Amino acid sequence: MISRLPFKRALAVLASTVVLAACSSVPQSPSSSEALGGKPNFNGVWEMLDMAKVVRPEQGTPPYTPEAAKLAAEFKSWDPKKDDPSLYCDLKGMPWMMLSRARTYPAEIYQTAERVDVFFELFDTSRSIRVNGKPAPKNISPSINGYSTATWDNDTLVIKTTALAERLYPSPQIRSEKAELTERWKMVKDPKEGDLIEIDFEIVDPVVYTRPVKGKQVFKRAAPDVVVASYNCPEKLWLKHVDDRRAQGKAAAK
Structure with missing residues (x-):
């Protein structure tokens, strides 16, 4: 005899089956020190x-080159609220992705x-x-986070990042x-x-700085219930564009 589940319950069973199947296929990161070579x-x-x-490289009085100093000065003359790059989903990339001051946006590390x-x-x-x-x-190809390669110096992971895309505009x-x-x-x-x-961090960029600059971050483990969600920028x-278009339409209809 074929069991006929109510439609909503059948969907729930199907969804849970898919989730379990998906979870079973996701590789789990090694948890032991032995699996990570000690x-x-x-x-x-x-x-x-x-x-x-x-500590971020732009803090205080950075040793900017004349070209970079002009870009930084131009941005400072703008409105810090209306012209905040984050309002426009400006993807800063490295090193700033690792130097975030936003506690509410966690990052997950998957290590082998x-x-x-x-994952930010x-x-x-x-x-x-x-x-x-x-x-x-x-x-x-250059990208916002560049190409990173690492070696171990005893128990310190030393990472070198190159192939970074330029950001030579007011910011x-x-x-x-x-x-x-x-x-x-x-x-x-x-x-x-x-x-x-x-x-x-040590950042060397002869186009932007006259000498190497430093950076610093300290991460703590998040609470067990914290997960990396979606930002949806x-x-x-x-949606802002949709609102603007609707406002333009209403103005034109008057």
């Missing part, structure tokens, strides 16, 4: 520890012995770090294609917070 385990969901501990992937809720972006020490391929965050980033990730134990990832831009 190296620190960065797997999990992380968030900024303290805004005051974040061969690579480290970071902010702007729905990600970066891949290849743990092989090889330089970027010669034919790689608080300026970068040229000659930029090269070095990150040093170190796992430390805090008696209050538990696991922390301390990340020190482009949708907000489209």
Whole structure:
């Protein structure tokens, strides 16, 4: 005899079956130190520890070149509320994706012995770090997060990032294609917070800075119920465009 479930219940059963099948096919990141070659385990969901501990290259009085100084000065003359780049889904990329001061936007790290992937809720972006020490391929196209490769210095993950797309326009965050980033990730134990990832940056960009500049971030593990969700920034831009078009239509009809 064929059982006939109510339509809504049948859909719920089907949905749960699909979810279970999907979950069973998703690879799980290794949780043991042995699976990671005895190296620190960065797997999990992380968030900024303290805004005051974040250091960004544009803070204070950066050693800008004349070209970069003009761009920074032009942006400062604009309205900081109306001209906030985040309102336009401006994808800053590296190093700023790792130097976010927004505690409410977590990041998830998926680590294996061969690579480290970071998934950011902010702007729905990600970066891949290849743990092989090889330089970027010669034919790689510049991108906002560039090409990252890493090696281990004892228990410190040293990451080199190149092939970054330029940002030579008025903005608080300026970068040229000659930029090269070095990150040093170190796992430390805090008696209050538990696991922390301390990340020190050095940014070399001869088009933007007259000397190397520094950056700093400290991540703490997020609460167990925190997940990396979706930011949906482009949708907000489209809805604003829809509102503007409707307003124009109403004005034209008068």
